[in-house]
């Protein structure tokens with residue numbers, strides 16, 4: 299049948315085959331095979347080919363042989379594909395009725411469990427087909443499929459692992475088994491088959507994140523109609539994974555490709571002791587969180603019909619430990635940590651809502667930079683608002699200057715964020731921690747009780763904090779003790795214990811001395827750590843070099859303050875010009891009682907007028923002079939004025955007009971925060 303099938307597929311070969319059959323007994327004595335010639339003549343074009351071959355002295359009977367070979371080859375391939383389809387059908391039948399199967403997609407945490415098992419047990423890592431990669435961290439989910447094969451979270455971190463990422467020459471090679479291939483292994487004497495399928499998605503995301511990442515599906519089969527073995531295997535993988543993560547904090551961040559949460563990093567749990575802050579604040583915060591997370595509190599919330607959520611605001615200078623404390627809390631209370639930076643340009647209201655809705659219960663959401671852009675109460679960026687102008691005090695100027703920060707506004711609106719935080723479907727049991735460097739610019743709606751239940755200020759190091767930082771660094775306390783270290787700890791001789799106590803006492807004494815030498819409220823904890831870290835082996839050296847470092851820092855601080863003063867003066871000058879220019883543009887001469895004008899707008903104008911008058915008074919200018927001042931003609935503006943108000947073409951001061959607002963944004967964007975958060979760093983020692 300297949301032979302005939304092969305022939306049917308190739309009529310030319312059939313004729314050639316027939317020709318050969320007819321020709322065989324005649325092919326003797328060098329006589330031309332008459333019948334084969336006749337057979338050939340029946341094939342269109344064969345005569346021409348024959349003539350061509352004859353011309354080059356090639357025996358045309360070769361055609362017959364080739365035809366015969368083709369026929370045989372075709373028949374075999376037909377036969378092969380038939381058997382293959384039979385095998386597939388049999389396999390499908392077997393799989394449908396005699397196998398249990400589980401499918402897991404890479405965007406599910408269960409995927410991590412399976413990959414952890416595969417890497418731990420080194421299944422198929424010696425595969426004959428493999429990829430080679432030098433990439434390290436398993437950060438983006440798009441690479442998950444690759445990295446999981448031979449180097450999962452834990453495997454990477456195991457110092458004894460062959461998957462350790464680097465050696466003295468740089469990143470090591472990783473050997474990764476290929477996908478689209480079945481891997482076999484036994485678990486509890488049952489055969490399991492795993493197949494990974496990577497779905498290449500060519501589509502582009504609409505969030506500006508470029509091509510969508512490839513997703514992966516893992517399918518697991520076991521023999522037998524009873525899925526129990528499969529469930530036992532999955533449960534085993536889960537426990538294995540959870541145990542592995544016991545001493546780690548998994549950081550989930552928003553994947554910029556598809557705007558979903560993605561486990562991007564694991565970190566060893568940071569102990570709460572390692573975050574230095576005043577005892578009072580730490581105690582207040584930890585007691586509150588512990589109380590909130592207790593099962594009793596959960597049922598209390600349910601009884602009261604209150605949404606079971608809690609919010610905290612950590613505010614203060616950069617490098618004061620806001621993020622560090624959040625990570626430590628996640629580790630201490632065994633909560634998953636989800637980090638969202640509102641400054642991200644890809645983030646929009648809808649995404650934020652979806653991200654909040656997809657949070658698991660018992661998780662910390664860390665909203666970083668809540669002050670960023672549209673989330674604060676400003677209606678314009680970098681432009682001093684009319685509400686600010688009636689005040690010349692430091693705080694008001696700071697606020698206005700901060701608005702002029704060169705940070706790009708985020709695309710998340712305040713209402714979008716509030717909806718996400720309060721979302722009806724949002725996970726119960728979550729802890730929301732918002733951090734900001736500029737508490738004063740936050741909208742009161744964002745930090746009202748119910749959204750923010752406790753605020754903690756992080757400031758420059760006081761005496762207590764300075765002392766603790768020193769002790770923390772030199773006491774030799776370990777973050778996490780391995781079981782081996784714990785065993786050794788227990789086996790310590792009395793002599794060792796005494797030596798340790800003496801060392802502790804000595805460090806405490808040095809810490810007191812250190813704290814007394816450093817001025818309180820001058821440095822952030824990060825700055826102090828920055829000084830101590832290069833001298834971490836020798837506390838006495840740190841004390842010896844401290845005066846020089848302090849001198850450098852004080853000089854730098856003075857320079858920074860002078861720069862700051864200049865910036866403030868320039869800002870005030872610009873502000874004055876800005877309002878003067880606005881007056882010249884006649885918007886103040888508008889009829890204040892216009893019906894169309896909102897009360898808000900009128901209020902702002904009044905403030906503006908008052909501001910102008912104040913400024914005029916301050917500068918000794920009388921109103922007469924101002925009136926007589928010619929409005930700047932087009933093309934005659936100085937460069938600085940142009941910078942300040944290049945394009946005010948509207949009379950609306952409310953900033954409703956987007957064009958006007960846009961020009962204002964650009965004008966002030968070069969003014970940075972008035973109080974420099976970081977000072978020039980210490981020259982390397």
Ligand SMILES: Nc1ncnc2c1ncn2[C@@H]1O[C@H](COP(=O)(O)OP(=O)(O)OP(=O)(O)O)[C@@H](O)[C@H]1O
Nearest residue numbers: 572573574575615616617618619620621622823824
């Ligand atoms: N209070 C602190 N205790 C211990 N370490 C600290 C403390 N403050 C800062 N550090 C150290 O300084 C570095 C930066 O700290 P962290 O990121 O927590 O500051 P932050 O306040 O969150 O800053 P930002 O506002 O810029 O996010 C970390 O390496 C951290 O270990």
